[in-house]
Amino acid sequence: MEKTDHNYEGVDSWKTIILLYNSALKEVGTKLEILNDEFQHVHQYNPIEHIKSRIKTPESIVKKLKKRGYESTIENMVRYVNDIAGIRIICSFTSDIYRIADMLAKQSDIRVYSIKDYIKNPKDSGYKSYHMIVSVPIFLSDRSVDTKVEIQIRTVAMDFWASLEHKINYKYEGVVPEHIKRELFECAEMVSDLDAKMMSLNEEIKEADDDVTDLSPFIVP
Numbered sequence: 001m002e003k004t005d006h007n008y009e010g011v012d013s014w015k016t017i018i019l020l021y022n023s024a025l026k027e028v029g030t031k032l033e034i035l036n037d038e039f040q041h042v043h044q045y046n047p048i049e050h051i052k053s054r055i056k057t058p059e060s061i062v063k064k065l066k067k068r069g070y071e072s073t074i075e076n077m078v079r080y081v082n083d084i085a086g087i088r089i090i091c092s093f094t095s096d097i098y099r100i101a102d103m104l105a106k107q108s109d110i111r112v113y114s115i116k117d118y119i120k121n122p123k124d125s126g127y128k129s130y131h132m133i134v135s136v137p138i139f140l141s142d143r144s145v146d147t148k149v150e151i152q153i154r155t156v157a158m159d160f161w162a163s164l165e166h167k168i169n170y171k172y173e174g175v176v177p178e179h180i181k182r183e184l185f186e187c188a189e190m191v192s193d194l195d196a197k198m199m200s201l202n203e204e205i206k207e208a209d210d211d212v213t214d215l216s217p218f219i220v221p
């Protein structure tokens with residue numbers, strides 16, 4: 001393998017680009033499956049509920065470039081559109097989100113470009129999610145190409161909220177009536193409360209399990 005290409009030099013065709021982004025989705029997907037399996041093996045528990053992945057449609061890529069004032073070229077698309085390959089990881093608990101993000105970021109072949117923590121700093125709308133832009137090396141026959149993937153990590157409840165909000169925004173083409181915005185914001189607060197309560201319940205159950213384990217050596221058969 002001769003070199004690692006960070007700027008996609010020589011990657012000039014749409015087909016090669018899509019091959020790279022699809023491969024990057026497979027790479028990150030496999031990493032996540034391994035982490036989930038290992039977690040199950042060590043802790044008898046799956047932090048990941050499910051994973052969705054997608055390649056952005058050509059229309060959405062062109063729209064994003066246009067919105068930002070760039071011409072629709074392969075070079076601009078690779079340079080300025082960070083979410084051509086996107087993976088969404090849905091977890092049960094907020095603590096799982098940080099655990100998974102940390103485990104991914106520590107992997108030696110993953111390069112983290114940026115992190116947006118909309119859980120610690122929610123958007124004004126109430127949107128919560130943890131976003132990472134990373135790259136993984138894709139090994140082709142004669143070189144490797146670092147390929148970007150956008151990773152969104154959120155709880156089931158955050159995902160439920162984001163899906164509805166997305167649907168509402170789409171329906172009203174971004175001009176959402178104030179009372180709906182207000183109600184959505186209230187729902188976002190309920191989602192945060194629900195996530196916090198579910199996590200503390202889970203912690204309590206775990207502690208109770210640990211106590212039982214601790215007592216086991218003293219139980220006379």
Ligand code: 0O2
Nearest residue numbers: 060080081082083116123125127131152161162163165166
């Ligand atoms: P789509 O159609 O979902 O792909 P960047 O991607 O980093 O260059 P941006 O927009 O600053 O640009 O990134 P950010 O804030 O991390 O958002 C990226 C994606 O997160 C969005 O992609 C949405 O999928 C999701 N997202 C961000 N904010 C919201 C929100 O307020 N509500 C909902 N429901 N989803 C959100 P796109 O490209 O906007 O759209």
